[in-house]
Amino acid sequence: xxxxxxxxxxxxxxxxxxxxxxxxxxxxxxxxxxxxxxxxxxxxxxxxxxxxxxxxxxxxxxxxxxxxxxxxxxxxxxxxxxxxxxxxxxxxxxxxxxxxxxxxxxxxxxxxxxxxxxxxxxxxxxxxxxxxxxxxxxxxxxxxxxxxxxxxxxxxxxxxxxxxxxxxxxxxxxxxxxxxxxxxxxxxxxxxxxxxxxxxxxxxxxxxxxxxxxxxxxxxxxxxxxxxxxxxxxxxxxxxxxxxxxxxxxxxxxxxxxxxxxxxxxxxxxxxxxxxxxxxxxxxxxxxxxxxxxxxxxxxxxxxxx
Amino acid sequence: xxxxxxxxxxxxxxxxxxxxxxxxxxxxxxxxxxxxxxxxxxxxxxxxxxxxxxxxxxxxxxxxxxxxxxxxxxxxxxxxxxxxxxxxxxxxxxxxxxxxxxxxxxxxxxxxxxxxxxxxxxxxxxxxxxxxxxxxxxxxxxxxxxxxxxxxxxxxxxxxxxxxxxxxxxxxxxxxxxxxxxxxxxxxxxxxxxxxxxxxxxxxxxxxxxxxxxxxxxxxxxxxxxxxxxxxxxxxxxxxxxxxxxxxxxxxxxxxxxxxxxxxxxxxxxxxxxxxxxxxxxxxxxxxxxxxxxxxxxxxxxxxxxxxxxxxxxxxxxxxxxxxxxxxxxxxxxxxxxxxxxxxxxxxxxxxxxxxxxxxxxxxxxxxxxxxxxxxxxxxxxxxxxxxxxxxxxxxxxxxxxxxxxxxxxxxxxxxxxxxxxxxxxxxxxxxxxxxxxxxxxxxxxxxxxxxxxxxxxxxxxxxxxxxxxxxxxxxxxxxxxxxxxxxxxxxxxxxxxxxxxxxxxxxxxxxxxxxxxxxxxxxxxxxxxxxxxxxxxxxxxxxxxxxxxxxxxxxxxxxxxxxxxxxxxxxxxxxxxxxxxxxxxxxxxxxxxxxxxxxxxxxxxxxxxxxxxxxxxxxxxxxxxxxxxxxxxxxxxxxxxxxxxxxxxxxxxxxxxxxxxxxxxxxxxxxxxxxxxxxxxxxxxxxx
Numbered sequence: 001x002x003x004x005x006x007x008x009x010x011x012x013x014x015x016x017x018x019x020x021x022x023x024x025x026x027x028x029x030x031x032x033x034x035x036x037x038x039x040x041x042x043x044x045x046x047x048x049x050x051x052x053x054x055x056x057x058x059x060x061x062x063x064x065x066x067x068x069x070x071x072x073x074x075x076x077x078x079x080x081x082x083x084x085x086x087x088x089x090x091x092x093x094x095x096x097x098x099x100x101x102x103x104x105x106x107x108x109x110x111x112x113x114x115x116x117x118x119x120x121x122x123x124x125x126x127x128x129x130x131x132x133x134x135x136x137x138x139x140x141x142x143x144x145x146x147x148x149x150x151x152x153x154x155x156x157x158x159x160x161x162x163x164x165x166x167x168x169x170x171x172x173x174x175x176x177x178x179x180x181x182x183x184x185x186x187x188x189x190x191x192x193x194x195x196x197x198x199x200x201x202x203x204x205x206x207x208x209x210x211x212x213x214x215x216x217x218x219x220x221x222x223x224x225x226x227x228x229x230x231x232x233x234x235x236x237x238x239x240x241x242x243x244x245x246x247x248x249x250x251x252x253x254x255x256x257x258x259x260x261x262x263x264x265x266x267x268x269x270x271x272x273x274x275x276x277x278x279x280x281x282x283x284x285x286x287x288x289x290x291x292x293x294x295x296x297x298x299x300x301x302x303x304x305x306x
Numbered sequence: 307x308x309x310x311x312x313x314x315x316x317x318x319x320x321x322x323x324x325x326x327x328x329x330x331x332x333x334x335x336x337x338x339x340x341x342x343x344x345x346x347x348x349x350x351x352x353x354x355x356x357x358x359x360x361x362x363x364x365x366x367x368x369x370x371x372x373x374x375x376x377x378x379x380x381x382x383x384x385x386x387x388x389x390x391x392x393x394x395x396x397x398x399x400x401x402x403x404x405x406x407x408x409x410x411x412x413x414x415x416x417x418x419x420x421x422x423x424x425x426x427x428x429x430x431x432x433x434x435x436x437x438x439x440x441x442x443x444x445x446x447x448x449x450x451x452x453x454x455x456x457x458x459x460x461x462x463x464x465x466x467x468x469x470x471x472x473x474x475x476x477x478x479x480x481x482x483x484x485x486x487x488x489x490x491x492x493x494x495x496x497x498x499x500x501x502x503x504x505x506x507x508x509x510x511x512x513x514x515x516x517x518x519x520x521x522x523x524x525x526x527x528x529x530x531x532x533x534x535x536x537x538x539x540x541x542x543x544x545x546x547x548x549x550x551x552x553x554x555x556x557x558x559x560x561x562x563x564x565x566x567x568x569x570x571x572x573x574x575x576x577x578x579x580x581x582x583x584x585x586x587x588x589x590x591x592x593x594x595x596x597x598x599x600x601x602x603x604x605x606x607x608x609x610x611x612x613x614x615x616x617x618x619x620x621x622x623x624x625x626x627x628x629x630x631x632x633x634x635x636x637x638x639x640x641x642x643x644x645x646x647x648x649x650x651x652x653x654x655x656x657x658x659x660x661x662x663x664x665x666x667x668x669x670x671x672x673x674x675x676x677x678x679x680x681x682x683x684x685x686x687x688x689x690x691x692x693x694x695x696x697x698x699x700x701x702x703x704x705x706x707x708x709x710x711x712x713x714x715x716x717x718x719x720x721x722x723x724x725x726x727x728x729x730x731x732x733x734x735x736x737x738x739x740x741x742x743x744x745x746x747x748x749x750x751x752x753x754x755x756x757x758x759x760x761x762x763x764x765x766x767x768x769x770x771x772x773x774x775x776x777x778x779x780x781x782x783x784x785x786x787x788x789x790x791x792x793x794x795x796x797x798x799x800x801x802x803x804x805x806x807x808x809x810x811x812x813x814x815x816x817x818x819x820x821x822x823x824x825x826x827x828x829x830x831x832x833x834x835x836x837x838x839x840x841x842x843x844x845x846x847x848x849x850x851x852x853x854x855x856x857x858x859x860x861x862x863x864x865x866x867x868x869x870x871x872x873x874x875x876x877x878x879x880x881x882x883x884x885x886x887x888x889x890x891x892x893x894x895x896x897x898x899x900x901x902x903x904x905x906x907x908x909x910x911x912x913x914x915x916x917x918x919x920x921x922x923x924x925x926x927x928x929x930x931x932x933x934x935x936x937x938x939x940x941x942x943x944x945x946x947x948x949x950x951x952x953x954x955x956x957x958x959x960x961x962x963x964x965x966x967x968x969x970x971x972x973x974x975x976x977x978x979x980x981x982x983x984x985x986x987x988x989x990x991x992x993x994x995x
Contacts, residue, residue, distance in 0.1 A: 067865040082871035145958035160955070167948075182862070185919070186911035194918025199937050201862060202925055206941035210948060218952035226959070228966040248970070 032269035035240035056092035060085040066300040134159040155252040178204035216290035237279040358395040384456040428528035472520040500586040602637040671771040712759040743829040788821040802885040840872040857922040
């Protein structure tokens with residue numbers, strides 16, 4: 001969701017990325033490698049916040065959902081018992097809701113600043129909404145998978161990235177609303193029948209299962225752990241990717257940038273190796289926790305289900 | 307004359323006592339006596355008494371009787387007022403009838419039997435009479451008790467044989483220091499003192515109850531015989547008859563010790579009244595040790611006295627007995643069968659001590675208990691009374707030193723019931739480590755740590771003497787009786803429980819119903835507000851309510867509880883603990899009127915709709931919970947669909963991704979090789995359009 005490149009004002013990301021002297025002082029004598037800036041600072045921060053809150057929610061929530069397993073009891077104790085695990089869950093939920101609201105506000109702001117109307121924003125080339133190209137790309141991708149065609153020329157957002165985004169958008173709405181019902185059943189049952197709380201429980205828990213399962217497997221693979229990116233694609237934390245990678249992965253976007261002549265203004269020096277290492281450590285921690293959760297879920301579903 | 311004397315007698319009698327208050331025995335005696343006296347008086351009218359009194363009214367007149375000079379003065383006023391006042395002198399001094407003055411120096415002894423022949427016969431056969439015949443100078447004649455000329459009717463309070471005076475009349479000879487008591491073999495000592503302190507003496511002498519027994523009531527007035535004489539009113543065989551003259555209904559009220567019929571049929575084997583209620587000391591007993599006990603201790607106080615059978619020590623420490631609960635019980639009362647006429651009175655003892663001879667009810671209970679049954683089979687595991695209560699040192703359960711004092715009972719039972727001991731070894735049930743577990747239980751802590759003597763210990767639940775295995779329907783811990791047993795302390799709970807669906811009284815089902823220990827356990831019982839108990843209780847309910855418990859664990863409440871959190875609703879929070887009732891019952895915690903209030907205990911803001919929450923919902927039942935069923939399957943389809951799509955997509959991608967990785971590596975290697983020759987810029991050059 002980088003700003004539209006056709007705007008008159010220089011993009012804010014490029015501005016921030018130009019603050020470089022620190023790295024030179026830090027003993028980096030060679031001029032730093034320049035990278036394409038793909039994500040704004042706000043979006044990077046939000047993703048990190050999302051990871052932390054999502055993992056907290058997943059761990060505390062799963063310990064309750066699979067309370068009949070031994071690991072759930074241990075996990076619950078690691079959070080200081082069920083009661084404090086509950087507080088962690090609700091705190092993380094609050095954080096995530098705030099994050100969601102910030103994102104929505106950001107969308108409004110950018111609509112006003114860059115597009116003017118929702119229609120322009122949602123139907124434009126950088127929209128997160130599925131369009132005809134995505135269908136074509138999906139078909140092309142399937143063909144490429146089976147060796148029946150070339151790799152599609154992806155634009156800024158591939159269809160699976162859009163799917164992830166939409167899925168999270170949907171998931172947050174569904175899990176968030178049912179979660180609030182479970183949090184404040186007394187208020188909701190002032191108007192809704194009591195059995196809807198039971199329904200909300202099922203939806204909340206199964207949708208959470210879907211979200212965690214999907215994020216910790218498909219999303220991890222698609223965006224972070226895919227063999228050509230292995231060990232990790234850190235673009236969402238650094239906001240930067242090599243231009244070569246951009247050429248390979250998003251040829252349509254690259255060509256557009258070159259065509260517009262705006263590639264240079266979207267370049268910024270890479271972060272020093274120490275920052276990269278911290279980011280990788282954080283990323284791997286998140287991924288490890290995520291995979292653990294998947295393993296625990298599979299264990300609970302296969303060996304302890306009842 | 308006859309009429310006058312009778313009228314006079316009646317008149318004076320009524321004036322002095324009031325006939326209504328006179329004891330029936332005295333009244334019965336009075337009338338024929340008067341008649342007899344009156345008849346003789348009319349026959350002997352010839353010689354007037356005034357003739358005699360002409361001389362005998364002189365106070366200084368002396369005469370000689372059997373060699374002793376005595377006063378022969380007769381107080382005319384006293385005589386006229388006496389019972390015999392209407393008789394003439396010669397009516398009694400018959401040998402002087404028609405004799406002229408001066409009569410013989412030593413007239414014959416007055417024969418009361420001339421008129422009172424019945425009494426005389428009895429007296430002659432009695433101890434007193436025989437002694438008199440023998441010429442015993444200490445033997446009493448009629449006048450010694452009744453007086454001579456101033457003889458008064460029995461009813462007259464100043465008569466020496468009036469009820470209140472009899473003890474003192476008898477005491478003239480029988481009190482401590484009197485000649486008879488010193489010179490003759492009398493088995494009782496301090497008779498007057500003991501009697502006056504006894505309940506009988508107190509009634510008579512302090513309360514003035516003339517119906518209270520005096521000496522003559524038990525010993526009779528004239529036929530006084532030693533207790534060894536089978537005809538004596540105080541002979542062992544007759545004692546019961548004597549006592550029941552007054553205690554007529556004793557057999558109806560004294561059944562605890564002796565069954566009425568046995569008392570009469572087997573008077574020889576059963577203890578007589580006096581065995582427990584010592585003569586002269588009835589109830590008000592202050593004896594330190596009976597004479598008999600001292601006899602026993604003569605041998606048994608010795609340190610070296612041993613049984614000839616098995617060599618066990620037979621020493622008895624009198625101080626131990628003195629501190630015991632049986633301080634007032636004499637040796638022979640427990641060690642029955644002694645014969646005082648033997649040199650070793652105990653040589654005739656054949657039976658071991660039978661506590662049931664006094665503790666009849668307890669003995670009955672014990673014989674029916676498992677302990678008693680084992681004992682009857684001569685099983686070495688069967689405990690006797692003394693194994694719990696001890697022997698001579700026996701103390702009441704209220705004495706803190708007693709092994710049967712509440713705080714000591716667990717240790718007492720543990721002697722056999724501790725793991726590894728004889729009772730625990732032969733036990734085949736499910737309760738193990740009972741002593742240790744009890745000590746850890748709330749009851750054990752209450753008793754031992756908090757020192758609450760009212761806390762339940764072994765005998766509170768199992769009973770002290772009627773101990774029976776749980777399987778026995780008569781056992782206090784049999785499921786049918788357990789609520790009642792627990793309810794003895796937890797009364798309010800029992801009351802609630804008996805109205806609940808779980809009570810057998812409600813009789814709605816033939817399935818086995820739970821009782822107290824099914825939820826609370828037996829020996830490991832703990833506080834119901836402790837976390838461990840709260841978490842366990844759900845599994846207890848689930849033992850019978852399998853399905854409903856499973857569905858509970860599908861809900862938030864159940865899941866949270868499973869994580870070890872006790873604040874969420876558990877079975878009893880909604881259904882009640884002891885007062886569980888069907889939802890259809892308006893008194894149920896979950897009835898339409900009460901359910902919202904029940905939810906509000908934890909969810910203060912809960913309303914009617916809130917109570918619509920399905921606390922036992924399951925998504926596996928499309929009939930009962932279609933919404934949940936379809937929601938679940940809708941969500942599951944979404945899940946499965948998404949994962950299948952994502953999974954297939956990923957798997958298809960995988961080979962291509964590896965291919966890309968290889969290509970990129972090759973390209974990088976190529977670039978490095980190129981870079982080795984001319985230096986290339988880090989940033990790739992802009993591609994040309």
